[in-house]
Amino acid sequence: MRKMFLPVLLILVLLSLVLSACASSATPAPADTQAPAEGGAPAADEKVTLRVLVHQNPPMVEFMEAFNQKFQEKYPNVTVDMSVVNANDLSTVTQTRLTANDVDVVDVFGFANAARPYMKNVDPPNWQTLIEAGYLLDLSDQPFLANYYPASIEDAGTYDGKVYQINGGTVSYSGIYYNKDLFAQNNVDVPTTWSELVAACETFAAADIPCMTAGGKDGWPIFVGAYGLIGSIYPDQAALVEGLWNGSIKWNDAKSMEMWDKMKVYAQDMMEAGASGIAGDAAPGRFASGAVAMFSGGTWYAAAIEEAEPAFEWGYIPFPGSDNADENKYLFGKYDQGWAIATKSPNTETALLYLSEFSDPASYQEWVNAVGFFPTQPGATLDTQIGMEVAPYLENFKVGYEQYWVAPKGAGQYANPYASYYKPFGEFDDPQELADKVQADLQSGLDANQ
Amino acid sequence: MRTGYHFGSGWGRYIPYLFLIPGLLLYLLIALGPSVATSVFSFTDATGIRGAPINWIGLENYREFLFLGRASQDNYAALGRTLVFCFFVTTIQFGLGLLVAVLVNQRLRGTSIFRTLFFLPVILGAVIQGLIWSLFLYPLGGPMARILEFFGTSSQFFGGPPPEAFASVIFVQIWANMGFTMVIFLAGLQTIPDDLYEAARIDGASSWQVFSNVTWPLLTPSVNTNILLNIIGSLQAWQLFLVLIGYRNGTQVLGYLIYAQGFGQTSGSVTSSFRQGYAAAASIVLFLLVLVLGITTQNILRRREERILG
Numbered sequence: 039m040r041k042m043f044l045p046v047l048l049i050l051v052l053l054s055l056v057l058s059a060c061a062s063s064a065t066p067a068p069a070d071t072q073a074p075a076e077g078g079a080p081a082a083d084e085k086v087t088l089r090v091l092v093h094q095n096p097p098m099v100e101f102m103e104a105f106n107q108k109f110q111e112k113y114p115n116v117t118v119d120m121s122v123v124n125a126n127d128l129s130t131v132t133q134t135r136l137t138a139n140d141v142d143v144v145d146v147f148g149f150a151n152a153a154r155p156y157m158k159n160v161d162p163p164n165w166q167t168l169i170e171a172g173y174l175l176d177l178s179d180q181p182f183l184a185n186y187y188p189a190s191i192e193d194a195g196t197y198d199g200k201v202y203q204i205n206g207g208t209v210s211y212s213g214i215y216y217n218k219d220l221f222a223q224n225n226v227d228v229p230t231t232w233s234e235l236v237a238a239c240e241t242f243a244a245a246d247i248p249c250m251t252a253g254g255k256d257g258w259p260i261f262v263g264a265y266g267l268i269g270s271i272y273p274d275q276a277a278l279v280e281g282l283w284n285g286s287i288k289w290n291d292a293k294s295m296e297m298w299d300k301m302k303v304y305a306q307d308m309m310e311a312g313a314s315g316i317a318g319d320a321a322p323g324r325f326a327s328g329a330v331a332m333f334s335g336g337t338w339y340a341a342a343i344e345e346a347e348p349a350f351e352w353g354y355i356p357f358p359g360s361d362n363a364d365e366n367k368y369l370f371g372k373y374d375q376g377w378a379i380a381t382k383s384p385n386t387e388t389a390l391l392y393l394s395e396f397s398d399p400a401s402y403q404e405w406v407n408a409v410g411f412f413p414t415q416p417g418a419t420l421d422t423q424i425g426m427e428v429a430p431y432l433e434n435f436k437v438g439y440e441q442y443w444v445a446p447k448g449a450g451q452y453a454n455p456y457a458s459y460y461k462p463f464g465e466f467d468d469p470q471e472l473a474d475k476v477q478a479d480l481q482s483g484l485d486a487n488q
Numbered sequence: 489m490r491t492g493y494h495f496g497s498g499w500g501r502y503i504p505y506l507f508l509i510p511g512l513l514l515y516l517l518i519a520l521g522p523s524v525a526t527s528v529f530s531f532t533d534a535t536g537i538r539g540a541p542i543n544w545i546g547l548e549n550y551r552e553f554l555f556l557g558r559a560s561q562d563n564y565a566a567l568g569r570t571l572v573f574c575f576f577v578t579t580i581q582f583g584l585g586l587l588v589a590v591l592v593n594q595r596l597r598g599t600s601i602f603r604t605l606f607f608l609p610v611i612l613g614a615v616i617q618g619l620i621w622s623l624f625l626y627p628l629g630g631p632m633a634r635i636l637e638f639f640g641t642s643s644q645f646f647g648g649p650p651p652e653a654f655a656s657v658i659f660v661q662i663w664a665n666m667g668f669t670m671v672i673f674l675a676g677l678q679t680i681p682d683d684l685y686e687a688a689r690i691d692g693a694s695s696w697q698v699f700s701n702v703t704w705p706l707l708t709p710s711v712n713t714n715i716l717l718n719i720i721g722s723l724q725a726w727q728l729f730l731v732l733i734g735y736r737n738g739t740q741v742l743g744y745l746i747y748a749q750g751f752g753q754t755s756g757s758v759t760s761s762f763r764q765g766y767a768a769a770a771s772i773v774l775f776l777l778v779l780v781l782g783i784t785t786q787n788i789l790r791r792r793e794e795r796i797l798g
Contacts, residue, residue, distance in 0.1 A: 126734070130751045133762065137538040161761035164535075164752050171539035254647050255622075257734050314647025315627035324628075448557025451737045462644050465651075465738050482557035 086388045090120040090143045091135060093128040093375065096319070097341035101408035109395055116388055126256075129164050136173045142383040143392055146174075146203050148194035148373025150441040156283050159487040160444045166197060174202040175379040180390065182397035190414035193437075194373035203376040204393060207411025210356075210371035210428060211336035212266030212438065215343065218351035220247060220331045228355060230363040232270075232300060239308045242331045248310030251330040253318030260313070260463050261456035263334030264304050265438055266357020268455050269370040271297045272439075279442040282480065289455060289480060290473035297455065298469040300359060304334075305460035314463055326350045338374065340410045340424035354427035369431045370438035374411055449483025452476050523775075529768040536750065536764035549769035563745065563770070567777070570723060570741040573658060574781075577722035581662045582714055585669025590703070592670070593677045603674070607667035617664045618731030622646065625656065650738030657728050657739070664728070665721065669714050676710030677703070705796050712789040719785055723778050742777070746770045 092102055099122050106118040121141075123131045128145065135141040151163045168174055177183065178201045183191055186204060195203035216228060221238075224245055229235040239249035253259035271293060272278040281287030288294065316324055322342035325333035328350065333339070334357065343352060358366040377396065379389045395401060399417045406413050410424045412432065419425065445453050452459060452475050459466050459476070466472040530549055534542045553563055588606055592599045609617060625632050625645035636642050645656045680703060688698045704711075726743030733739055735748045748754045750767030 126753065129762075130753075133537055161763060164537075164761050167535050167537050167540050167761065170541075171537050173537070173539070257736055311642070312628035312633070312644070314644045315625075315630070447552060448559050450558030451562045459737070461649050463647065463649075464736075465649055479558045483559065486557035 085115055085117075086385050087117045087119050088143065088385055088388050088392060089135075089141045090118055090145075090392070091128075091132060091141050092120060092122055092145045093125045094122050094319070095125070095338065095375070095409070097345065098375065098409045101405055105396065105401065105405070109392065112395070113388075113391070118392075133164070133168070136168065136380055136382075139380070139382045141380055142385045142389045144174075144378050144380060145375055146378045147375060148205055148441070149197060149203065150194075150372060151444050152197075153444055154280070154283075154442075156280055157444055157446070159447050161447070163444075165202075169197050169202055172381055175381045175383070175386065175389075177201045177204070177379070177390075177393075180393070182394045185397045185399060185402070185417075186414050187416055190373065194376060194414075203378045204397060205373050205376035205414050207374055207406060207409065207414050208371055208435070209337045209374045209411055210369040210431075210435065211262050211440075212269050212357050212368070212370040213335075213337065213354050213428070214250070214263075214266070214357055215325060215333040215335060215339070216353050216355065217325070217328060217331050218353055219328065224331075226331075228353065229358050230355075230366060231358050231361045233361055235308075235358050236303060238331070243307075248330045250304075250308040250332040250334055251310050251313050251316065251321060251324050252334050253316050253321035254309070254314035254458075254463060255316055256318035257458060257463075259318050259321060259335060260305065260309070260458040261454070262336065262440070264301055264357070264457035265370055265440065266334075266368075267300055267304060267359035267457070268297055268439060269368050269436070270357065270359030270365050273365065273368055273436070275370065275436065275439040276442050278439060282443075283446075283484070285484070289477040290470070294455075295469065295473055297359075298473045301455075301457040302460050302467075302469050305457045305463060308332075311462075322346055325352075336371070337410055337412075337424050337428060340422065340427075341408065344423070352423075354424060356431055367431060368434045368436055369428060370436050371412075372438060372441045373414075445480075446483035446487050448486030450475075450479025453480035453483060526768045526771055529765050530772050532765045532768075534765040534768070535762045537762065542765075545765070549766045550773075552766065553769050553773065562740075563742075565738075566740045566742050566745045567773075569654070569739070570743070570774075570777070573654075573661075573725065573741050574719055574722040576658050577661050577665075577725070578715065578718040580658075581666050581669050581718050581722075584662065585666050585714065586673050586707075588666065589670045589673030589677055590699075593674060603670075606670050609664045610667040610671075612664070614664075614727035614731050617660060618728060621656075621660045621663075622732065646732045650736065653733045653736065654739050657732055660728055660732060661722065661725055665718075669718065672710050672714050672717075673707065676707045680706045708793050708796050712786075712793060715789060716782065716785060720778055720782055723774070723781065742770065742774045746774065 090102070090106070092099060102120060106120055110116055110118060121131075128147075132141075132144050132146070136144065146165055149163075149165055152166065153160050153162060162170075165174075177195075180201075183201060183204065190205050190208075191201055194205040195201050220226075220242070221228065224241055224247070226238045226241050227234070229238050242249045250263075252263045268278075269275065272287075278287060282289070310330060319342075321333060321335060322339045323346040324330060326343045326347035328347075333343075337354070340354070343350065356366055356369050360366050377393055379386065379393065383389055396405070397415075399415060402413070402415050403418045405411075406418050406420055407422055410420065410422055412420055412425075412428070412435070420428075439455070443454070452472075455476065456464075458464055459472055461467050466475070531544060531546055532542045533545050533548075534540075552560070554560055592603045592606065612620075624630060625643075627633050627642070627644050627647065632645070633642065644652060646653050648656075684702050684706070685698060688702050693701065724743050726741060726747055729739065729741060729744040730747065735744070735753050740748070746767045749770060750762065750764045752762045
């Protein structure tokens with residue numbers, strides 16, 4: 039037996055070395071990812087199947103299906119094979135299919151969460167690793183980039199001086215939808231301050247109407263729904279993140295305690311009982327059913343609300359987190375979905391053509407109308423209801439906390455300003471106890487990296 | 489006495505090993521290989537993205553997992569939760585599986601239907617199991633919510649506070665796998681000769697005495713198999729956590745933590761990084777836990793089996 043041990047051990051060690059060597063071999067150089075400058079149409083007799091990956095967002099998927107149909111009619115030799123995955127699975131599926139060379143065009147969320155100079159010992163976001171490994175095509179010389187705002191190309195598609203993504207638009211996640219009929223029937227004015235919002239919910243509660251809903255089953259809609267509350271207290275969220283990193287802002291200081299106190303009211307008094315069981319995709323339908331007075335959610339839900347109940351009357355306001363109405367005029371959000379091309383795609387020209395057609399102003403306008411994103415092309419306008427609702431606030435649009443924040447290694451799992459930490463979604467009931475926990479979890483990560 | 493050796497002497501003695509090579513290679517490549525590779529990756533900063541640089545970082549992943557900041561305390565909490573999950577799933581699933589097996593082993597009409605019904609959840613995948621219970625336990629008017637409402641109470645089930653959500657997953661895990669435990673017990677029960685039961689009854693043994701002195705001792709091999717499978721299965725469980733509650737603070741078990749770290753699911757953000765080197769280190773910790781618990785349990789059960797069956 040002992041004689042067998044050494045050969046077996048030797049085999050195992052050799053095997054592990056071979057496997058790890060295989061895994062680290064041949065890093066494709068990003069320099070080779072430059073796309074041809076002109077994405078001409080593929081030869082008409084050449085059959086091409088263009089593999090497209092997109093995340094689940096019903097209006098977006100519906101638009102893409104129609105867009106694909108038109109694209110196929112215009113280029114009959116091309117068949118678009120579009121796969122739809124849940125947003126939570128997008129990064130995993132993207133990585134798997136890119137490494138397996140099984141996709142041509144991929145859906146990438148805006149290039150957020152890059153490590154800032156003041157952040158020490160953090161992991162790069164996934165998109166950065168994909169670019170560095172040479173998986174995304176350099177689009178820098180593509181003519182269709184000129185259709186977009188330079189700022190959107192710079193902020194949401196550029197890394198290390200090269201462009202890898204065109205961004206489909208920005209969204210706000212810091213607003214509240216409200217049911218116009220219920221507000222009118224109960225003589226409630228649209229709230230512009232925190233006190234008015236609290237009073238509105240009390241009125242609805244007295245009438246046995248749930249005040250607010252959100253897709254609590256997916257977790258994130260609860261805390262994302264309260265991002266506007268954070269924004270009314272910390273309007274400059276880039277400065278907030280830097281302050282948290284350098285210690286000038288604490289999650290348990292007096293200013294932050296105001297946020298936690300209000301979040302408790304939001305999670306426990308405003309949110310309807312049972313919201314934790316509603317899936318993110320189902321929440322717009324729940325609101326559109328007319329059963330709830332308000333729905334804290336992003337602008338991307340507007341199309342789903344309209345689709346669920348076209349005659350339903352609704353409005354959209356920034357989350358009134360402050361008692362000073364002037365501080366409630368900000369909308370916070372992010373660059374949402376965009377398109378990138380796989381470097382190793384055998385159908386690069388068709389993929390470039392696909393993005394070129396998508397970027398065509400007429401086509402892009404239809405896209406904006408369908409998905410309700412704030413346009414990243416200067417010629418496009420958001421003419422839908424959500425567009426009109428947010429128009430007064432667009433000049434106050436800011437990129438939010440979630441896009442800047444990267445946690446230090448070693449930070450505890452509560453190192454975030456999430457309303458979902460409160461019961462019934464989480465374990466906490468006392469704002470001070472929660473604030474101390476959140477700050478301690480963050481501080482341990484900051485201290486660990488000293 | 490010297491036994492004969494069919495392959496003679498000289499080089500001929502190595503012929504059997506030649507035949508073993510294909511199977512051995514297959515085992516090394518498919519079963520053992522990835523496990524060994526995982527242990528190697530645990531010393532690197534691998535992201536899992538082919539082509540991305542991989543650096544050898546020694547014990548850094550283990551240091552981070554076990555000692556770095558409050559994140560390490562969260563890992564210990566997940567470890568503790570894994571053991572709690574294992575304890576409740578193993579004991580309840582074992583007890584229920586045994587009870588149901590004894591019941592459906594009776595010579596009554598319709599027992600085969602019940603056997604099928606109890607085993608049915610086993611063949612459903614985690615996604616289907618999750619979907620069924622998400623609908624049944626939907627807090628806004630789902631069937632269970634209505635039943636609780638009738639009794640003047642309510643629950644958020646999977647979306648509720650972490651202990652409530654965690655308990656709900658334990659319940660579904662038991663429901664999903666109890667049929668497998670039952671089948672193993674059923675197989676054991678059917679190997680017990682009827683003569684022994686008849687003899688016990690002629691001697692005037694009560695039902696409990698028959699069970700404790702005939703059935704239970706002779707079920708020892710099934711008992712051992714079930715305990716081991718339940719412990720190992722529950723220590724490795726994570727799919728139902730993913731499907732039913734997602735990555736929520738206060739509910740993660742080690743298996744889910746590994747998945748979430750490896751595939752960028754920790755923050756709920758779609759831009760999280762993939763930390764497969766770190767996840768590999770966590771996998772090794774889980775492996776050691778399973779190994780220690782598995783070997784200890786196996787030793788205890790083997791001694792018990794020797795004591796009972798000789």
